[in-house]
Amino acid sequence: MNYRRYGLNLVLEEIGKILPRDCTVYLTGSLAADAFAPGWSDIDLLTVKNGEISEREARDLVHLKGLLAILYPGNGWIRLYEGSFVSRAAFLGDGKGRMVYWGAGRERITNRYFSDAFSRLDLLDNAQLLSGEDLRPLVKRPTHREIYRAIYGFFRNVRRFETRVTPALETAGFLLDLSRDLYTLATDRLISKPAAGRWVIEEGLCPDPDIMEKVLEIRAHADVYREDRVVRAWIAHLGPSIQQMADVVEEKLRADALWQVFAEESEGE
Numbered sequence: 001m002n003y004r005r006y007g008l009n010l011v012l013e014e015i016g017k018i019l020p021r022d023c024t025v026y027l028t029g030s031l032a033a034d035a036f037a038p039g040w041s042d043i044d045l046l047t048v049k050n051g052e053i054s055e056r057e058a059r060d061l062v063h064l065k066g067l068l069a070i071l072y073p074g075n076g077w078i079r080l081y082e083g084s085f086v087s088r089a090a091f092l093g094d095g096k097g098r099m100v101y102w103g104a105g106r107e108r109i110t111n112r113y114f115s116d117a118f119s120r121l122d123l124l125d126n127a128q129l130l131s132g133e134d135l136r137p138l139v140k141r142p143t144h145r146e147i148y149r150a151i152y153g154f155f156r157n158v159r160r161f162e163t164r165v166t167p168a169l170e171t172a173g174f175l176l177d178l179s180r181d182l183y184t185l186a187t188d189r190l191i192s193k194p195a196a197g198r199w200v201i202e203e204g205l206c207p208d209p210d211i212m213e214k215v216l217e218i219r220a221h222a223d224v225y226r227e228d229r230v231v232r233a234w235i236a237h238l239g240p241s242i243q244q245m246a247d248v249v250e251e252k253l254r255a256d257a258l259w260q261v262f263a264e265e266s267e268g269e
Helices: 008-016 055-071 088-092 117-125 144-160 169-187 193-202 209-220 229-235 239-254 258-267
Strands: 024-028 043-049 081-087 096-102 107-112 128-131
Touching (some): 024 117, 043 088, 055 081, 081 088, 117 144, 144 239, 169 193, 169 239, 209 229, 239 258
Parallel strands (some): 043 081
Antiparallel strands (some): 024 128
């Protein structure tokens, strides 16, 4: 992989000026899974420091991304960087401790590191070690119950916001999210969202393969389609298709013995 193309070497060098060079750094997300799509994907990093992150380090890290964007205005990749900077103790322990989070246009310092089931699956199944000690042998694989909980929660959100469909390209991404949920529910493993979209078509789980094919095409060339009015108008009418895909997820969720457990918990909310 040509890391230089994405400004990765530059970003790692600047991080190394703030944190010790022996930090563990992983590339995660779509770029690590070889599914990066310009105009759609982010570039995700996870950085683990052996000791605690100091106040000064946290301040420098929270301003670093914005500073790099100013120093290298021609490097459009920098704004796409997201991820976490966390101590080893918090990463492998209870998550408590100073950390820095880079988000989409918002960087912040927090006192808690949270890693959900999908984040851990992404780390274990797809991440690439860029530097430092590989800590993955020390990371517990999510249980099926934890995975089920994450998928059930996302499924409920899709049902809850079924009428809030917008023409943004990310709306089409719900079909890929649900596809990946189906794959992970069946295997307790994680693959990229485009691969999951292909998988549901091959497995006969997709209510409308033609729509899925079009979503895959849009994602692959998002930088071209983002401002296409015809495509955006088509996406704005994807609500029924998203709910049909959610129907398939619900069928698989109901077939699992955990359905009754989480359904009863939900009734009390």
